[in-house]
Amino acid sequence: xxxxxxxxxxxxxxxxxxxxxxxxxxxxxxxxxxxxxxxxxxxxxxxxxxxxxxxxxxxxxxxxxxxxxxxxxxxxxxxxxxxxxxxxxxxxxxxxxxxxxxxxxxxxxxxxxxxxxxxxxxxxxxxxxxxxxxxxxxxxxxxxxxxxxxxxxxxxxxxxxxxxxxxxxxxxxxxxxxxxxxxxxxxxxxxxxxxxxxxxxxxxxxxxxxxxxxxxxxxxxxxxxxxxxxxxxxxxxxxxxxxxxxxxxxxxxxxxxxxxxxxxxxxxxxxxxxxxxxxxxxxxxxxxxxxxxxxxxxxxxxxxxxxxxxxxxxxxxxxxxxxxxx
Numbered sequence: 001x002x003x004x005x006x007x008x009x010x011x012x013x014x015x016x017x018x019x020x021x022x023x024x025x026x027x028x029x030x031x032x033x034x035x036x037x038x039x040x041x042x043x044x045x046x047x048x049x050x051x052x053x054x055x056x057x058x059x060x061x062x063x064x065x066x067x068x069x070x071x072x073x074x075x076x077x078x079x080x081x082x083x084x085x086x087x088x089x090x091x092x093x094x095x096x097x098x099x100x101x102x103x104x105x106x107x108x109x110x111x112x113x114x115x116x117x118x119x120x121x122x123x124x125x126x127x128x129x130x131x132x133x134x135x136x137x138x139x140x141x142x143x144x145x146x147x148x149x150x151x152x153x154x155x156x157x158x159x160x161x162x163x164x165x166x167x168x169x170x171x172x173x174x175x176x177x178x179x180x181x182x183x184x185x186x187x188x189x190x191x192x193x194x195x196x197x198x199x200x201x202x203x204x205x206x207x208x209x210x211x212x213x214x215x216x217x218x219x220x221x222x223x224x225x226x227x228x229x230x231x232x233x234x235x236x237x238x239x240x241x242x243x244x245x246x247x248x249x250x251x252x253x254x255x256x257x258x259x260x261x262x263x264x265x266x267x268x269x270x271x272x273x274x275x276x277x278x279x280x281x282x283x284x285x286x287x288x289x290x291x292x293x294x295x296x297x298x299x300x301x302x303x304x305x306x307x308x309x310x311x312x313x314x315x316x317x318x319x320x321x322x323x324x325x326x
Contacts, residue, residue: 006321007295008194009153013317014310015265015291016076016149016284018303020069023273023280024112025049027070030276031233042274044266046306062111067306071114072146072284078104079169080150080316084323094131094168101172102126118143121173131168137175140216142250144170145182146281149288152190154324162187163209174247177214182247185210185221186285189255193293199259202289206255220248224255232256236275236282243277250278254285258293265290265298 025047026034034042037053046066082097104110105122117139124134135144148166155162163184170183185206192202203224211218220241227235234240235256242249254272261268268290272283291299304310 004295005194006318007297008292009321009324010296010314010317011291011294011299012149012153012190012194012288013291013313013320014296014299014304014307015269015287015289017069017073017287017307017309017313018291018299019269019272019283019285019287020073020280021046021067021307022269022303023283024064024068024070025051025054026273026275026279027113027277027281029054029279031237031274034274042270044270046303064112067303068112068308070112070280070284071110071118072281074104074109074112075101075114075118075143075147076149076284077316079147080320083150083154083165084319090164090168091131093165094172097169098125098131098134098172115141115143117141118173125172132171135171135173135175135179139174140176140178140182140246140248141174142182142244142247142278142281144172144174144179145186145247145250146284148183148187149190149285149292150320152187152288153194153292153320155187156191156194156324159188159191159209162191176216176247178216179247181210181214181217182251185217185251186254189251189258189285189289190292193258193289196293198262198293199255202255202258206251214248216246217248217251220252221255224252224259227256228259232271232275236271236277238276244275244282245278250281250285253282254289257282257286258289261290263294265294266300 049064078100082100086093086096121135166183166187167180170180241252244250244253257268257272272286
């Protein structure tokens with residue numbers, strides 16, 4: 001556990017982006033293919049999206065060099081900017097985040113296979129739909145859970161506000177109860193990790209604050225403890241906790257990785273990356289939580305230097321810290 005709060009903020013933001021970038025080439029590929037073609041340990045460093053060792057072309061997106069993060073980090077940055085630009089009034093916060101999401105959706109940098117639900121929500125926001133109604137009502141994709149680390153950082157000392165803001169932020173794109181609780185849990189995981197919580201303590205916090213509102217969410221999260229001693233080849237797959245395309249599976253999968261590797265950033269993120277399904281989202285959530293718990297220096301220096309927009313990420317983390325400290 002790391003106790004310097006400013007470094008913990010940096011760890012969370014860099015952990016998010018680095019996990020995301022490590023997982024980007026793994027998304028849509030099976031664990032079996034990754035281990036067979038990249039090596040028996042899978043992906044253990046930044047690689048290009050179109051790494052020549054893969055036997056078939058990458059499925060989505062144009063060429064991206066090693067260290068490139070995805071829409072997961074881009075939307076997290078947009079959410080953070082919205083919060084930093086707004087007052088503390090919820091309506092003002094959501095309108096500011098919505099404007100940042102729309103700006104992101106129209107940016108040429110939005111070329112990393114963004115989720116269709118997120119893009120639908122942004123289109124609705126751009127057309128003037130109120131933020132509470134902009135999201136796809138029955139979507140529980142993990143898009144609103146993957147981007148909430150800034151909420152966990154800013155509101156770690158006020159759990160009720162954290163939960164209110166996280167759930168509201170989901171409504172901009174995803175309206176299903178499981179998506180709302182996925183967003184609440186994702187922010188709560190980061191906030192808990194800032195105070196040194198490990199897997200069991202994080203699970204207890206999620207159980208206390210997020211259970212009882214979505215059957216889908218509860219049923220999936222209750223599986224986590226019994227899968228902990230099962231290999232990720234099974235636990236992080238459809239027969240286990242799922243492939244993380246939906247919110248509850250992404251949160252459950254990330255919690256599994258954090259619980260098993262509470263004091264080893266790289267090991268936790270590698271477990272998240274080398275999976276079937278939505279590898280970058282699992283790794284982004286895992287990285288944000290372990291980064292918050294262990295601090296900036298627990299992340300290998302090579303990754304901190306080579307991640308896309310490293311200077312901007314550092315400045316963003318420090319701005320979030322200053323806002324949270326005031």
